[in-house]
Amino acid sequence: MIQMFHVTKSYPGDPPVLTDVNLTVDKGEFVFLTGPSGAGKTTLLRLVFCDEKPTRGQILVGGRNVARIRAASVPYLRRNIGVVFQDFKLLPHRTVLDNVAFTLDVLGTPRSESRERVLRMLKLVGLQHKAESLPLKLSGGEQQRVVIARALVNDPTILLADEPTGNLDPGLTVEILDLLCEVNVRGTTVVVATHDATLLERYQKRVIRLERGRVVSDTAQSEAVRRTG
Amino acid sequence: MGGVAKAEVFWRSALQGIRHQPFPHVVAVLTLGIALFTLGLGRAGSLAVEHLLRSLGTEVQVTVWLRPGAPQADVDVLSAALRGRGFGVQLVTPRAAVERLTRELGPAADALRGLASEPLPPSLELQVPPAWRDPAALRQLADELQRQAPVTAVDWGEAAVERLGALARALRWGGLFAFAILLCATVVVVSATLQLAIYARREEVEIQKLVGATDRFVRAPFLIEGLLQGMAGAALALVGLAAVLHWVAPPLETLFAFLRVPSPAAALWGLRSTLELLGVGALLGLLGSFLAVSRALRA
Known part of the structure; x- marks a missing residue:
């Protein structure tokens, strides 16, 4: 689903943010991307949803080489990728329903169909009773669930989450991660960037560790080595 | 089906944008109104001069x-x-x-x-x-x-007719030149004002792009806002011109009765002039917002 070959990303005058990254995430996998602040987790996710282009190397997302993709094709690629951020990025003047429907508006989904799908998605994240509320009236956990609903409402094949629980207390963190696991069980490939070690231990998923822009460990590879050894 | 739904989204988004950020829109409407009022007055003046020249021409x-x-x-x-x-x-x-x-x-x-x-x-x-x-x-x-x-x-009377023709030509080209300068200045000011509105909604634009909106999709609501502002500015200008007709024109007509210039009402009013002013307003609003949103998307 996601393949990176010798990917390097650098900005003029600064040391590389990512150096020679090689990794593969299969369809339907759940992967934690971890490492200290500044390790390159966010940059790696941004490369996947084409918010940045790699300086060197190739990136395949769903079989398409996004390192060479035309700017005009980027929106169509993004319709297949849901993105969740730590700072939510919700529109404060719009209701929960309108915020989630935003994704479907872009696709030109008729309002009646859109409403039905949004309500179904809000039910999945447990917020159907808050459809007409404004985001600022919700708790942090509820806001993050709205963001997840917005990211998933058009059935993307990949969900990228950048520190989705960074602003939440431990109880809400588990609630959000359980939700992401549920989404993964339904077939969506999920990549979560986090520096919260307790999550990695609790959920026992594949973990790719980045340090100073390099992949320093990948539990999938360790497992493979252990099996062949 | 998708087109209708998108059109509905564009209009809803444009109206929400105006409701939530009224200040930059009011500034843009006022700017357009003043520019179009000036254009309207200039047009009335040039029509009056042209009519005067034409009436002098009948003496030939x-x-x-x-x-x-x-x-x-x-x-x-x-x-x-x-x-x-x-x-x-x-x-x-x-x-x-x-x-x-x-x-x-x-x-x-x-x-x-x-x-x-x-x-x-x-x-x-x-x-x-x-x-x-x-x-x-x-x-x-x-x-x-x-x-x-x-x-x-x-x-x-070859010499007299040619001088009259040259004067009419000079006035026409001078008027067009002034008109073009004023239009450009208006577009620049409106575009700068609208950029404030777009800046205030940068988060919305960012989210739209994140969920897969094309540049055309992002641009459409802002173009509708520009169109509405242009028409509102034109309506404002028409109100100003009506006020001029009502209070300023009658004393001027009395003062310059000997010139046989047509009544400013004839030059300013009428369905055609009103539609022209609305059309120019809409065009200026569209152009200003197109430039502003293109600049914002490039950034």
């Missing part, structure tokens, strides 16, 4: 000098042909010409006594219809008449 008279003793039948044929082309034709016989000259000279008419009884040749005096009131057409007419058998000369 063509005199066709006829050969003394030319057969009346030939003169009649020529007169009929000219009338058929819309000219007013008056035959001035030698006697009538002398009588007119005597009247015009007044006490100095005694000087005519020593001359022959009919010193002036007969002539045809032509009233020029609007379609012929330009130097090129009059020159063509004079050349054509010159070739007619009973005609000896044609006098059409």
Whole structure:
């Protein structure tokens, strides 16, 4: 689903943010991307949803080489990728329903169909009773669930989450991660960037560790080595 | 189906944008209103001047000098042909010409006594219809008449007509130039103002792009806002122009009655002028928002 070959990303005058990254995430996998602040987790996710282009190397997302993709094709690629951020990025003047429907508006989904799908998605994240509320009236956990609903409402094949629980207390963190696991069980490939070690231990998923822009460990590879050894 | 749904989204988004960020929109509408009001006044002024020049043009008279003793039948044929082309034709016989000259000279008419009884040749005096009131057409007419058998000369006040034409041309081009400068300045100011509105909604644009909106999708609501602002600005300008018509124009008309300039109401009002102003407003709003949103998308 996601393949990176010798990917390097650098900005003029600064040391590389990512150096020679090689990794593969299969369809339907759940992967934690971890490492200290500044390790390159966010940059790696941004490369996947084409918010940045790699300086060197190739990136395949769903079989398409996004390192060479035309700017005009980027929106169509993004319709297949849901993105969740730590700072939510919700529109404060719009209701929960309108915020989630935003994704479907872009696709030109008729309002009646859109409403039905949004309500179904809000039910999945447990917020159907808050459809007409404004985001600022919700708790942090509820806001993050709205963001997840917005990211998933058009059935993307990949969900990228950048520190989705960074602003939440431990109880809400588990609630959000359980939700992401549920989404993964339904077939969506999920990549979560986090520096919260307790999550990695609790959920026992594949973990790719980045340090100073390099992949320093990948539990999938360790497992493979252990099996062949 | 998708197109209708998208159009609904664009209009909803545009109206929400105006409701949540009224200040930049009010500034843009005021800017457009002032610019369009100025344009409207300028247009009324240029129409009045053009009308004045045209009315001066009607004073242009063509005199066709006829050969003394030319057969009346030939003169009649020529007169009929000219009338058929819309000219007013008056035959001035030698006697009538002398009588007119005597009247015009007044006490100095005694000087005519020593001359022959009919010193002036007969002539045809032509009233020029609007379609012929330009130097090129009059020159063509004079050349054509010159070739007619009973005609000896044609006098059409070439110098005066050409000066008048040059003045009209200069005013027209000057007006167009000023119009273009004002339009450009308005587009720049409106675009800068709208950029404030777009900046205030950068988060919305960012999220739209994140969920897969194309540049065209992001641009559409802002273009609708620009269109609505342009039309609102034009409506404001129309209200201002109506106020000018009501309070300022009547005293001016009285003051300059001798110039025979048309009433400003005739120049400013009417369905066509109103639609033109609304159209220019809409176009300016669209252009301003297009530039602003394109700049924002590039950034």
